[in-house]
Amino acid sequence: MSVQETNQGAAAVDRSKMTVSDTDVAIDVVDMHKWYGDFHVLRDINLRVMRGERIVIAGPSGSGKSTLIRCVNRLEEHQKGQIIVNDVELTSDLKRVDEVRREVGMVFQHFNLFPHLSILENCTLAPIWVRGTPKAEAEATAMHFLERVKIPEQALKFPGQLSGGQQQRVAIARSLCMNPKIMLFDEPTSALDPEMIKEVLDVMVGLAEEGMTMICVTHEMGFARQVANRVIFMDQGQIIEQNEPEEFFSNPQHERTKLFLSQILH
């Protein structure tokens, strides 16, 4: 996506509900470190995300961006520092971890839909088995969100019968069915054909317009300009630079950021 296109697109985004709270902290990461064995993969991470923020994390591969957001719902453990999500601190206490995960939706690069369940069952499974929602109610909610991502007609099919873009939209709907307070996106468009990226990004823009707190690891710089209120650049497991998108793209400060941007924005 070129810079020109994005600027045109930016005008179309409805910013009326995109409000960032001054007081309500959604995620607080304090002096956090993580190691894989001896490898120091995340170093000195400090990140406070306010309710309603839309954060894009960019950086070269291996910079720790995915690992960072996977720490936020404890798919990865951190070894030092604190991570507090919705006022619950993540520790080895599995009850608390599940409590956090119930309120934090996650969308993966490879969708990770459950291939043995229909689209509708994919969407109703967690509400029924985690929240104890009655089946009929869960199905109504699921259909509501499938309509929102514009594929209600696929509800009875299986994931294997859908295109990549459709699967990713189902994955988003599946997360939304849990009515999450925070959404994490781990390179949601990296595994998609070019023609399908837009349909997924449109859904994500729609979510942002409704005021969802989001952290997106993505290489879609157009999306970052359109909806993000903050762009974070990571390298070698550290946050190198963060700023508002306009400033970040037009006036990067750190040498590494400049190099990165010159490579991807030609």
Place this chain on the structure above:
Amino acid sequence: MAVQSFNFVRTDMEEAAPAPGNSVGFVGWIKKNLFSTPGNSVLTILGVLLLVWAVPPLYNFMIGKAVFIAENGEACRVEGAGACWAFIWARINFFIYGFYPLEEQWRVNICFVLGIVLIVPLLWLDLPGKVLNAILFFVVYPIIAFILLNGGLFGLSSVPTENWGGLTVTLIIGITGIVVSLPIGIVLALGRQSNLPVIKSLSIMFIELWRAVPLITVLFMASVMLPLFVPTGMTVDKLLRALVGVSLFSAAYLAEVVRGGLQALPRGQYEAASAMGLNYWKSMLLIILPQALKHVIPGIVNSFIALFKDTSLVSIVGIFDLLQTVQSSSSDLKWAGPHQAITGYIFAAMVFWIFCFSMSRYSIFTERRLDTGHKR
């Protein structure tokens, strides 16, 4: 579009056309499958010759010259006579019930009928009421069957397990082994993947111990060594010992089959389940096991078939299973004849084949039924 110049823009789309005549239909099939190359043509001809050579004598032995009805072995001793089916027919009661008292055999029959009535709807995937059906088959049925077979309650005369035999015992060991070993195998497989070191090492030790020992050794140990370790005066039933031995032995194998299925699942499935807040057991029961088990249906059924055939090994610890009843009958002087023993073995082989082949077909059916289209 014969010549394509450097600049080309397609004007008409090419319509789909039927395939050339000699590549489809019966002639096409023969050409493709039987005579596609000179080498394959030679093999086809050799195959036909082999059938011509083998089928007529086999037919004569099994059906053409076979003795179906006879009072005793005399007709079977005639020069050129084939299989002595009359001998099987005369001993069929022994083959099915072993030494179970004749007047009490109705109890075994009720068990057979009840078993069929419960297992058919259980295997019939479209029928509703699976939970009730499963409770009836896996919990209620074994209790009823045990009371009926063993007796000693409700005015039923007691029939000790030493008198059970034949196909009845083969089925009891086979079905119990299958039903008991699969859940144990699944738990062991999950245990082996566990993050908890104690559970993990216990599972590994169990699996590796049982897999490393031949089944015959297990059965010998169960019948010879076990009595040395239990307090004097206490005895464990011989059949029960064999049941436990066979089940645990098979569970160790199944654990490794299931582990293969668990490892074949992409890590993303585990992560997606966790990320939605499902706890360990819900993730396993709802997401992981349904997929993992589906992947390894062929391996599981393979183990079941092996288990079913291995039941014939219990004869070495003095249990009269189907094969043992056949073998002991083959020295029956009344039916003595050149083909008495071989007829018995063919009969036993056919019975085993029917059960094992049914399992194999059912597994293929389930695989197709559970296939939800393409893999992810």
